[in-house]
Amino acid sequence: MISSRKLSGYLLVLLLFCVSLPPLSAAEKPANSRQSTSFNGPITAAQVEPHVRFLADPRLEGRGNEQSKRLARDYLIKQYTDCGLKPLFSGGSYLQPIPGSTTTDGRPSIRGYNVGAWLPGSDPQLRDEFVIISAHYDHLGVRRGKVYPGADDNASSVAMVLEAARQFTSAAQPPRRSIVFLNFDLEENMLWGSRWFASHPPWPLERVKLFITADLLGRSLGDLPLRSVFVIGSELAPNLRDHMQQVGQPDGLKVHRLGVDLIGTRSDYGPFHDRQIPFLFFSTGEHPDYHTPRDTADRIDYKQLARISSLVFRISQSVANGDEPPHWTSQTTPDIEEVKTLYEITSKILAAEEEGTLQMGSVQKFFVSNIHTKFGSIIERGELRSGERPWLIRSAQFLLLTVF
Numbered sequence: 001m002i003s004s005r006k007l008s009g010y011l012l013v014l015l016l017f018c019v020s021l022p023p024l025s026a027a028e029k030p031a032n033s034r035q036s037t038s039f040n041g042p043i044t045a046a047q048v049e050p051h052v053r054f055l056a057d058p059r060l061e062g063r064g065n066e067q068s069k070r071l072a073r074d075y076l077i078k079q080y081t082d083c084g085l086k087p088l089f090s091g092g093s094y095l096q097p098i099p100g101s102t103t104t105d106g107r108p109s110i111r112g113y114n115v116g117a118w119l120p121g122s123d124p125q126l127r128d129e130f131v132i133i134s135a136h137y138d139h140l141g142v143r144r145g146k147v148y149p150g151a152d153d154n155a156s157s158v159a160m161v162l163e164a165a166r167q168f169t170s171a172a173q174p175p176r177r178s179i180v181f182l183n184f185d186l187e188e189n190m191l192w193g194s195r196w197f198a199s200h201p202p203w204p205l206e207r208v209k210l211f212i213t214a215d216l217l218g219r220s221l222g223d224l225p226l227r228s229v230f231v232i233g234s235e236l237a238p239n240l241r242d243h244m245q246q247v248g249q250p251d252g253l254k255v256h257r258l259g260v261d262l263i264g265t266r267s268d269y270g271p272f273h274d275r276q277i278p279f280l281f282f283s284t285g286e287h288p289d290y291h292t293p294r295d296t297a298d299r300i301d302y303k304q305l306a307r308i309s310s311l312v313f314r315i316s317q318s319v320a321n322g323d324e325p326p327h328w329t330s331q332t333t334p335d336i337e338e339v340k341t342l343y344e345i346t347s348k349i350l351a352a353e354e355e356g357t358l359q360m361g362s363v364q365k366f367f368v369s370n371i372h373t374k375f376g377s378i379i380e381r382g383e384l385r386s387g388e389r390p391w392l393i394r395s396a397q398f399l400l401l402t403v404f
Contacts, residue, residue, distance in 0.1 A: 043163045043309040045302035051079075051159035052218070052305075055137070056151035056297040063150060064141015069185065072137050073115050076183055079162045080117035083169040088116030088180060089202055098185060098196045112138070112185035114193050116202075119168055121320070123176035130203070131320045132180040133312065134213045135161045136187030136194070136268055140291065151297040153290060156218035157282075158183060160309040167313050175320035177209065184268050187215075191270050198271035205275060209325035210240070212316055214282040215267040217308050218300035221285030222358075224348040228254040228341075229308050230283050233269065235259045235335060237278035237326035243318045250307035256341040259332065262393055278326035282312060334384040339375050342396055346372035371395045 054060075054075060061068040077094045087094045100111030115137065121127035135157030139150030149155075165181045168174065184193035194213075198205065220226050234240040234257050241257075249255045260273060260281075269281045284304070289295045319326065346368055352358035353365060360368065374395075378384055384392070 042167050043306050043313065045306045047163050047166075048156075048159040048305050048309055049297075049300075049302045051162050052151055052155045052300055052302075053297045055155035055158060056149040056295075058147045058149060060149075062141040062148040063137060063139045064148070064188075068141070069112070069138060073113060076115045076137065076158070076162070077117075080115075080165065080181065083117075083165050085117035085119055085165060085169065085181065088118050088182070096197065096200070098193055112193060114185055114197055115183040117165070117181050119165075119174055119179045119181075121176050121178040122174045126176045127178050128203075128207055129177045129209050129325060130180050130207050131175075131177055131316050132182055132208055132211045133161050133164050133316055134180075134182040134184060134194075134211070134268060135215070136184040136213075138185050138188055138193070140188060146293045148291070148293055149296050151295050151300055152216050152218045152287070153295060154187070154215050155297070156216065156300055156305050157214035159305065160214055160217060160312055163306075163309050164313045164316065168317070175317060177320040177325075179316065179320060187268055191265070191268055194268035195271045198275060205277060208272070208277050210237075210316070210319045211269065211272040211277050211279040212282070212312060213268045213279070214308075214312065216283045216285060216287075216290070218302070218305045219284055219287040219289070220301075221287070221345070222349075223287050224345070224352060226254070226284075226344070226348060227252060227304065228256050228284065228344075229311070230256050230258050230285060230341070232258050232260050232263065232281040232283075233273070233279045235332045236273075236330070237328055239324065240278060240280065240319075240326050243315055243322065243326075247311070247314045247318055250311055253304065253307045253311070254344075255311070256344075257335065257337050258341060259335065259338060262338065262396060276328045276330075278328055280315070282308060284308070334386050334389050336379065336382065336384045339378050339384055339392065342392070343372065343375035343379060346375060367398070 055063065055072055060071055063069050063072050073095065080094060089096045094115055094117055096114040096116060097110045098112040098114065100109040103109050121129070136154050137158050139153060140148040142148070161181055161183065168179050182197070184197065186192035187194065217229070221228070231244070234244060244255070265273070267281060269279045272279045289299060349358060349368055350372060353360050378388070
């Protein structure tokens with residue numbers, strides 16, 4: 001996820017954070033699994049874990065330099081070729097070069113590479129429409145002699161993309177619309193990889209009927225006991241809510257919808273939001289190990305990651321097979337579900353402070369208690385009024401900037 005320091009102008013910058021390995025030259029192919037209609041299938045912890053451990057291994061040096069990112073790209077391409085997926089980019093390539101500055105001899109340099117593959121749809125009328133499932137694969141590299149492994153940021157989400165790809169290609173028949181599996185480079189550099197892709201897509205971008213991306217799927221907001229995933233973007237394409245309701249949610253996981261106006265641009269959905277492409281962003285939020293050398297593979301909740309991966313697969317499958325694709329709207333209405341989400345967060349904060357696992361000053365505690373009470377009153381009323389939304393945004397911003 002892009003550094004909060006680079007997003008000081010956006011609202012609520014802290015909301016969404018407030019097995020031995022084979023040799024690196026031999027990327028292990030996880031076992032296929034059959035497509036399932038229940039959330040107790042189709043993706044398991046045993047399937048997502050090897051991806052995270054490979055990408056976050058210290059030998060990959062935090063995926064921050066060209067050599068380590070090349071190892072990561074080779075791994076991704078092998079997974080896609082093992083699935084039988086087609087290269088996404090021109091010339092039959094899985095790689096999209098991202099140009100950098102001009103060299104002294106006048107030639108453009110290559111700053112990085114996006115990685116992409118795709119599965120053609122089965123419906124002749126819909127196969128030229130696309131659902132994209134994505135996650136950035138770069139991270140912070142080595143700083144002051146310390147490796148930043150980036151297990152949650154963002155190896156966890158890359159594992160989700162790879163196992164979603166395996167599920168789609170394991171099915172008896174492809175979905176009606178085509179599915180694109182995409183891994184961006186340079187997300188940690190102001191979303192440069194996704195910005196380049198959105199400006200230079202392999203086909204007209206209006207063919208994209210849903211863009212899904214994820215960032216940080218393996219931990220919990222502030223290490224609170226939430227067992228939740230936050231989903232942003234459904235308010236801008238209302239029938240996405242229908243798909244989410246039809247799919248339901250995995251046992252042991254709560255799905256919390258939030259509006260993008262609460263958080264601004266936090267990850268690779270930004271360039272697609274700006275172009276009014278329907279999108280969903282999944283995250284479990286920042287935690288104390290975010291952007292530190294402590295973001296290691298042994299701290300990931302792999303069962304949770306598998307549940308969320310299954311959820312993303314099922315939602316993308318539903319949209320890819322649906323008769324009517326999501327449509328963008330700018331006419332959003334206040335959503336009491338957001339208040340319920342913030343009410344649960346403040347409940348956990350107050351409980352953690354009472355137990356002594358979270359330290360707050362007297363002013364902080366007074367503020368959290370008061371807005372918790374106000375959230376409860378709105379929920380009891382059963383309606384969030386349009387005039388209360390600015391207060392909701394300010395309260396959430398102050399809450400999560402000062403507590404986390």
